[in-house]
Amino acid sequence: MKLNVGWFSFTCCEDSTIVFIELMNERFFEWRKLINFKYFRTFKSNNSIDDLDIAFVEGAISSRKEEETLRKIRENSKKLVAIGSCACTGSPANQRNFFDEKTKNEIQFILDRFNHKEFVLPLSDLVKVDDYISGCPMDEKIFLAKLDQYFKEFELINA
Numbered sequence: 363m364k365l366n367v368g369w370f371s372f373t374c375c376e377d378s379t380i381v382f383i384e385l386m387n388e389r390f391f392e393w394r395k396l397i398n399f400k401y402f403r404t405f406k407s408n409n410s411i412d413d414l415d416i417a418f419v420e421g422a423i424s425s426r427k428e429e430e431t432l433r434k435i436r437e438n439s440k441k442l443v444a445i446g447s448c449a450c451t452g453s454p455a456n457q458r459n460f461f462d463e464k465t466k467n468e469i470q471f472i473l474d475r476f477n478h479k480e481f482v483l484p485l486s487d488l489v490k491v492d493d494y495i496s497g498c499p500m501d502e503k504i505f506l507a508k509l510d511q512y513f514k515e516f517e518l519i520n521a
């Protein structure tokens with residue numbers, strides 16, 4: 363038995379994804395026995411969001427399409443974990459929320475063209491978030507400790 367994991371990136375610079383890929387240099391063989399990556403577009407082309415045990419979600423939500431996808435991920439995941447500051451708090455990906463009126467007017471055509479929301483939001487404004495791993499990018503020590511905790515919760519390693 364393995365943990366069915368999805369890794370998702372929304373509006374952000376994707377640095378926590380890079381941290382995770384770098385961790386694989388040391389952990390790949392250990393994780394291969396414990397994790398089934400069902401969705402990870404950075405290194406897989408064949409992806410599915412069905413029946414996820416854990417969805418790790420990086421980035422803030424800025425468009426209606428992202429919101430729809432996030433809600434779909436929530437419906438299909440036992441646990442949803444916000445990864446990094448943008449997902450946890452919205453910042454710094456939400457800088458446009460604080461633009462003055464003049465600057466907002468200047469970018470409005472981009473928001474209209476790409477069906478963006480009025481504000482860029484953290485995940486918890488839209489769906490239930492089960493856990494948070496903060497940092498910009500995510501703190502890798504906290505991530506590794508949490509991952510161990512999830513392996514125990516899902517009974518893949520002994521508590």
Ligand code: SF4
Nearest residue numbers: 374446447448498499
């Ligand atoms: S939290 Fe920081 S590192 Fe992560 S996506 Fe946002 S800006 Fe990038």
